Structures are given as structure tokens and as C-alpha cells.
Amino acid sequence: MPIMHPPYYVLASASAALVHPTIQYHYKDDPPLDLLPQPGEQVLVLDYDPETSAPPTIQSISPSISVTGLRVEEAPGAAAAAVDEGVARNDRMFIIETTTAQDRPMDSSMTERKPPQTVLAQFKQRNALLRRSLDYPISPSQA
Structure with a gap:
């Protein structure tokens, strides 16, 4: 079986915007403590073999x-750039879908009364987020 190269591009979806993450490579024999986030840093680990x-x-x-x-x-446009550079690579891209504490539905105190429509909307939003999270990781057929 030929070794497939991972997609060349990596983007993260944060608050409905796509951002370019800083990428650091870590290998099996690297110390795992190197991955611990520093203050103010967010660390995602992509495991690809x-x-x-x-x-x-x-x-x-x-x-x-x-x-x-x-x-x-x-x-889009990646294949043309690779031809110009004369490099063979996988011109697809990974898009990492994320949610942050600010994007998650906020819990308010139990004493505050909310209209039923607001409670139902929060319930649906939380369930949609849970469904997306439970559907991940993707199956081999989706890859």
C-alpha cells in the first residue's frame, strides 16, 4: 500500500471563522510533556499515521x-500553486472544527426564570453541539 501524504493545508474553524494554526511536529519518541499548553495557548493534537x-x-x-x-x-487554487512550485503534495486541506467556552451555551443561575422559548432554544443548541461531537471521529468512508 503506498503511503499517502496528509493534506498540505490545515485550518481551524473557530467562532465561524477559519484561522491558520501554528503547527509543531511531535513524533512518538518526543517527550509528551512538550505538548502541555503554555498560559494563553490552545493545543490541539492531530494524530496521523x-x-x-x-x-x-x-x-x-x-x-x-x-x-x-x-x-x-x-x-481552492492549491493544485495550481503546487505546479508552479514543482512540488508533489496532497493539495487537500484539513479543517479542524472547534468550539470554545465563549461559543458554548452559557449556564445561568438556577434561580433565574427564562421564557420557555429561550430554554428550548438552549436545549436544541446544546444537543446539536453534542451530536456533532459524538459524530466525531469520522469513519474511514468519510475520510
Whole structure:
């Protein structure tokens, strides 16, 4: 089986915006303590083994951010850039879907009375977030 290269591009979806994360490579023999987040830093760990057919997985080790999914999509214009550079690479992109504490529905005190429509909307929002999180990791057929 030929070794497939991972997608060349990586984007993170944060608060409905796509951002370019800072990428650091860590290998099996690197100390795991190197991955611990520094103050104000958010760390996501993408586990990708090109020698297996298992889909990549990603998880957050930061308390302020949660991963809800990982998609692989076409990177518009990437193939043309690779031809110009004369480099062979996988011109797809990983999109890491995340949610932060600010994006999560806020819990208010139990003494505050809210209209039933507001409570129902919060319930639906929380269930949608839970469904997205439970659907991840993706199955090999989606990769």
C-alpha cells in the first residue's frame, strides 16, 4: 500500500471563522510533556499515521477549546500553486472544527426564570453541539 501524504493545508474553524494554526511536529519518541499548553495557548493534537489506513484523529488538550470534528476538503487554487512550485503534495486541506467556552451555551443561575422559548432554544443548541461531537471521529468512508 503506498503511503499517502496528509493534506498540505490545515485550518481551524473557530467562532465561524477559519484561522491558520501554528503547527509543531511531535513524533512518538518526543517527550509528551512538550505538548502541555503554555498560559494563553490552545493545543490541539492531530494524530496521523501514514502507514495505516486509519483516519486521522484530533483532540484538544486545552481546557478552553473542544474539537467537534475534522473534515478533509479541496483547497481552492492549491493544485495550481503546487505546479508552479514543482512540488508533489496532497493539495487537500484539513479543517479542524472547534468550539470554545465563549461559543458554548452559557449556564445561568438556577434561580433565574427564562421564557420557555429561550430554554428550548438552549436545549436544541446544546444537543446539536453534542451530536456533532459524538459524530466525531469520522469513519474511514468519510475520510
